[in-house]
Amino acid sequence: MTSPPIAVESLCKHFGNVQAVDDVSFSVKKGEILGLLGPNGAGKTTIIHMLLGLVLPTSGSARLFGEEVAFARQKLLGRVNFSSAYVALPSNLTVRENLLVFARMYSVRRPERRIDELLERFEIGQLAHRVSGSLSSGQQARLSLCKSLLNEPEILFLDEPTSGLDPDIADKVRRTLREIQRERGLAMIYTSHNMPEVELMCDRIIFLSRGTIVMEGTTSELLERAQQASLEEVFIKVARDGQIRDVASEPSPSGDQA
Numbered sequence: 001m002t003s004p005p006i007a008v009e010s011l012c013k014h015f016g017n018v019q020a021v022d023d024v025s026f027s028v029k030k031g032e033i034l035g036l037l038g039p040n041g042a043g044k045t046t047i048i049h050m051l052l053g054l055v056l057p058t059s060g061s062a063r064l065f066g067e068e069v070a071f072a073r074q075k076l077l078g079r080v081n082f083s084s085a086y087v088a089l090p091s092n093l094t095v096r097e098n099l100l101v102f103a104r105m106y107s108v109r110r111p112e113r114r115i116d117e118l119l120e121r122f123e124i125g126q127l128a129h130r131v132s133g134s135l136s137s138g139q140q141a142r143l144s145l146c147k148s149l150l151n152e153p154e155i156l157f158l159d160e161p162t163s164g165l166d167p168d169i170a171d172k173v174r175r176t177l178r179e180i181q182r183e184r185g186l187a188m189i190y191t192s193h194n195m196p197e198v199e200l201m202c203d204r205i206i207f208l209s210r211g212t213i214v215m216e217g218t219t220s221e222l223l224e225r226a227q228q229a230s231l232e233e234v235f236i237k238v239a240r241d242g243q244i245r246d247v248a249s250e251p252s253p254s255g256d257q258a
């Protein structure tokens with residue numbers, strides 16, 4: 001049996017006495033987009049950092065293609081990439097120079113051509129010769145997305161990819177990401193605080209609170225289980241209560257099982 005692109009089992013991370021991630025298990029299939037949601041500090045970035053080999057787990061396992069990330073990081077890096085609206089690329093290099101540096105790191109064949117394709121796809125071709133530090137936050141977010149697709153990854157981690165984008169560009173970016181995801185059967189982990197976007201983009205969702213999974217399922221499963229009308233309301237409930245009562249499994253007031 002082939003291993004799923006992403007598999008996390010009983011994963012824990014403590015920073016001193018902060019339990020950032022506490023016994024988390026899930027997997028992501030080829031071609032699937034998993035939304036990782038939760039309030040600020042819930043542990044989303046820490047999980048992604050463990051899957052990228054940037055942070056070592058305290059215990060448990062974080063595997064990509066069946067290989068433990070902590071032991072096979074170098075081997076796995078060519079098949080994986082990451083984009084965050086909050087990680088700026090070196091500000092004194094132009095957009096093209098920045099992408100060329102990464103293209104060399106990833107040993108991309110015909111890097112100029114690949115860079116042109118990506119700049120065009122994310123509609124920032126006209127910025128190729130601009131110094132990256134002079135870009136607006138939305139332009140930097142698109143540059144980060146171009147960087148993340150240079151090596152044609154099989155797994156992509158997207159941390160709030162549309163943060164800072166205006167609604168028109170955000171819509172175009174979502175469509176482009178979906179297209180690329182379908183073309184290449186990418187497995188993705190997607191974090192966002194924009195709930196309508198999560199509904200549009202994610203095949204399955206995990207809600208985290210204080211480092212643990214409190215709910216998991218498709219959007220419609222989560223709405224039904226939490227008996228809420230929108231993901232936004234589910235999110236607010238998780239953030240305020242720290243957990244969701246699984247209403248469907250509780251006895252109804254009349255004593256019947258709901």
Ligand SMILES: Nc1ncnc2c1ncn2[C@@H]1O[C@H](COP(=O)(O)OP(=O)(O)OP(=O)(O)O)[C@@H](O)[C@H]1O
Pocket residue numbers: 015018019020038039040041042043044045046047
């Ligand atoms: N290097 C670190 N040292 C100490 N504590 C850390 C460190 N990194 C994260 N934490 C703590 O771990 C917890 C989880 O943080 P994490 O960044 O994973 O949350 P998040 O869900 O990504 O939040 P946000 O939505 O704000 O980005 C938080 O309490 C955070 O303060």
